[in-house]
Amino acid sequence: MKYLELSDVAARDMARAFDASPNPYTMLTTDFCYVGVNQAYLDVVGRERDDLIGRNLFDLFDGGGQGDQARENARQLRASFERVLLTGEPDHLALIHYPIEITDADGRTRIEDRYWSATHTPIRDVDGQVAYILQHTTDITELQNLRKRVMGDRDKATVTDLLSSNVMARAEHLQTDNLRLQSERNRLLDIFMQAPGFIAVLTGPDFVFQMHNEAYAELTGHRSLNGKPVVEALPEIVAQGFLDLLKQVRETGDAFEGHAMPVQLGTGPDGALRTRYLDFVYQPLRDGQGDVAGVFVQGHDVTDVVEAGNRQKLMIDELNHRVKNTLATVQSIAMQTARTHAEPETFAEGFQARLMSLSHTHNLLTRTHWEGAELADILTHETEAHGSMRILPNGPVVSLDPAQALSLGMIFHELATNAAKHGALQSGDGRVLVDWSIQDATVSLVWREIDGPPVVASEHRGFGSRLIERNVRHDLAGQSRFDYAPDGLIFSLTFPLERTAS
Amino acid sequence: MSIPGLEGRTVFVVEDESLVAMLLETMLEDMGCTVFGTAARIEDALEMIAGDARPDAALLDVNVAGQTVYPVAEALDRKGVPLVFSTGYGQGGLAEGWEGRPTVQKPYTEAMIRDALMRVLDIKNA
Numbered sequence: 013m014k015y016l017e018l019s020d021v022a023a024r025d026m027a028r029a030f031d032a033s034p035n036p037y038t039m040l041t042t043d044f045c046y047v048g049v050n051q052a053y054l055d056v057v058g059r060e061r062d063d064l065i066g067r068n069l070f071d072l073f074d075g076g077g078q079g080d081q082a083r084e085n086a087r088q089l090r091a092s093f094e095r096v097l098l099t100g101e102p103d104h105l106a107l108i109h110y111p112i113e114i115t116d117a118d119g120r121t122r123i124e125d126r127y128w129s130a131t132h133t134p135i136r137d138v139d140g141q142v143a144y145i146l147q148h149t150t151d152i153t154e155l156q157n158l159r160k161r162v163m164g165d166r167d168k169a170t171v172t173d174l175l176s177s178n179v180m181a182r183a184e185h186l187q188t189d190n191l192r193l194q195s196e197r198n199r200l201l202d203i204f205m206q207a208p209g210f211i212a213v214l215t216g217p218d219f220v221f222q223m224h225n226e227a228y229a230e231l232t233g234h235r236s237l238n239g240k241p242v243v244e245a246l247p248e249i250v251a252q253g254f255l256d257l258l259k260q261v262r263e264t265g266d267a268f269e270g271h272a273m274p275v276q277l278g279t280g281p282d283g284a285l286r287t288r289y290l291d292f293v294y295q296p297l298r299d300g301q302g303d304v305a306g307v308f309v310q311g312h313d314v315t316d317v318v319e320a321g322n323r324q325k326l327m328i329d330e331l332n333h334r335v336k337n338t339l340a341t342v343q344s345i346a347m348q349t350a351r352t353h354a355e356p357e358t359f360a361e362g363f364q365a366r367l368m369s370l371s372h373t374h375n376l377l378t379r380t381h382w383e384g385a386e387l388a389d390i391l392t393h394e395t396e397a398h399g400s401m402r403i404l405p406n407g408p409v410v411s412l413d414p415a416q417a418l419s420l421g422m423i424f425h426e427l428a429t430n431a432a433k434h435g436a437l438q439s440g441d442g443r444v445l446v447d448w449s450i451q452d453a454t455v456s457l458v459w460r461e462i463d464g465p466p467v468v469a470s471e472h473r474g475f476g477s478r479l480i481e482r483n484v485r486h487d488l489a490g491q492s493r494f495d496y497a498p499d500g501l502i503f504s505l506t507f508p509l510e511r512t513a514s
Numbered sequence: 515m516s517i518p519g520l521e522g523r524t525v526f527v528v529e530d531e532s533l534v535a536m537l538l539e540t541m542l543e544d545m546g547c548t549v550f551g552t553a554a555r556i557e558d559a560l561e562m563i564a565g566d567a568r569p570d571a572a573l574l575d576v577n578v579a580g581q582t583v584y585p586v587a588e589a590l591d592r593k594g595v596p597l598v599f600s601t602g603y604g605q606g607g608l609a610e611g612w613e614g615r616p617t618v619q620k621p622y623t624e625a626m627i628r629d630a631l632m633r634v635l636d637i638k639n640a
Binding site for chain 2: 329332333334335336337339340341342343344345347348351415419422478479482483485486487489
């Protein structure tokens with residue numbers, strides 16, 4: 013609105029015209045204090061100019077006392093003013109019930125029921141800011157009373173009466189509708205702003221942000237969006253194809269739905285890109301002619317769901333891998349055991365013993381959630397069936413990873429089984445000394461059988477010794493040696509504690 | 515029992531579980547194949563096939579001591595060595611770019627290994 017510069021004379025003329033107008037006018041500040049009133053207004057409210065200027069309207073006219081109805085009346089009037097301040101547009105109150113305090117000739121005051129119809133117009137200053145509200149109000153109490161009388165006694169109604177009653181009824185309906193729409197709009201706006209999903213409205217060929225809610229601000233890292241085209245507001249999404257999608261929606265008029273679509277937004281520290289997964293829709297908004305005028309963006313951040321799904325898939329894959337590998341290991345034990353045991357009974361015995369050995373190490377590992385196990389624990393577990401006093405462990409604490417633990421479990425099992433069949437654990441007196449140490453992250457271990465029957469070197473290398481040798485070389489990346497000394501077997505083993513990172 | 519066509523073929527094995535590796539070696543020897551070598555780690559595997567070394571075929575476990583076998587698979591692919599993957603992950607166990615390659619799922623039988631090798635070596639059933 014262009015501000016009109018007035019000469020002194022013109023301003024005086026305007027003020028005189030304002031004062032002389034038969035229509036009641038008042039001008040209020042933005043905090044609703046009187047700055048100007050004309051005579052018609054003073055007449056209609058029954059006050060003197062000096063009673064009003066500088067005072068707050070609501071202090072003087074409270075809507076008719078202290079009751080709920082009075083408060084509601086005042087609220088409606090205040091809401092109309094506030095709409096003017098918020099929107100900068102005129103606001104109309106077709107009908108408002110607003111009793112006022114009247115001072116009679118004898119000086120006594122009373123509350124008089126009044127009905128009004130009012131228009132509130134913003135008056136801007138040079139900078140275009142709303143500086144005043146101009147109220148044009150008409151006392152329509154007589155019309156309203158007439159209408160009530162007509163409604164109460166139809167027989168006496170004249171055509172004019174009926175007409176005005178209809179006009180009044182329409183005005184009242186309109187006002188009720190306006191208020192209802194207004195509060196509905198506010199409620200929708202509230203829902204829009206507070207919705208857990210993100211919402212934004214983009215218009216024009218450049219997709220300019222018209223509005224967006226809190227969730228959208230959160231998603232995009234609280235930057236300034238409104239009034240900016242997408243390219244400027246969210247530059248990082250252009251190369252990711254989202255601008256093309258918006259254009260496609262605008263050109264075709266068909267909505268686009270994205271499911272768990274990844275988008276990289278610069279919301280990390282120092283604007284670093286972070287991936288979010290979104291379920292969303294680009295809904296075309298059409299104007300009165302049916303053309304696409306904008307795009308309504310609505311959706312949910314489903315990053316947590318997608319990531320949880322990915323973690324679950326990884327865990328299932330890992331579980332599957334372990335189970336299938338264990339099955340293959342068991343299959344291997346079965347096949348290799350079968351090759352060295354012709355009789356079903358001895359096969360079953362050997363197979364089960366190896367299976368139990370594997371299971372023991374699994375138990376140990378389960379205790380630490382598969383983080384690892386200690387060498388001494390594995391030795392004890394795998395050999396306790398042969399009597400706790402006969403195998404004598406001696407060495408420092410050595411923590412092994414799960415693969416090393418499983419491997420050593422099998423090695424100790426094969427050594428103990430072999431000692432029970434052919435070595436020191438056959439007779440009651442034999443014992444096994446197991447000594448180990450760590451130096452330069454390398455474990456050196458010696459299994460020494462003593463006090464057993466005289467040693468006869470094994471003629472053929474059975475599955476047991478092949479398994480030991482393979483385990484050491486393959487799984488432990490170490491070296492081993494069997495010495496069949498006359499006093500008893502000496503098995504030496506060295507392996508690196510940490511496998512060299514590859 | 516030796517299988518005509520497979521006899522004398524050299525097969526490279528990459529498998530981190532020693533027992534499973536032993537099983538495979540036993541199966542391969544039973545078929546009449548020669549084990550070109552067995553690697554339990556990716557770096558060892560790459561070393562064993564460096565230079566002119568060229569097996570007739572390779573059996574590759576997909577997950578090797580927490581790593582994937584694809585660097586080895588790529589090196590062998592460049593040499594034109596036919597590959598069979600073994601995996602516990604099932605059908606969808608191969609990474610992008612390797613889908614549809616011959617795969618045996620653990621645990622496998624000797625017949626499964628034999629059929630897979632004959633297919634990649636293009637040997638017709640006698």
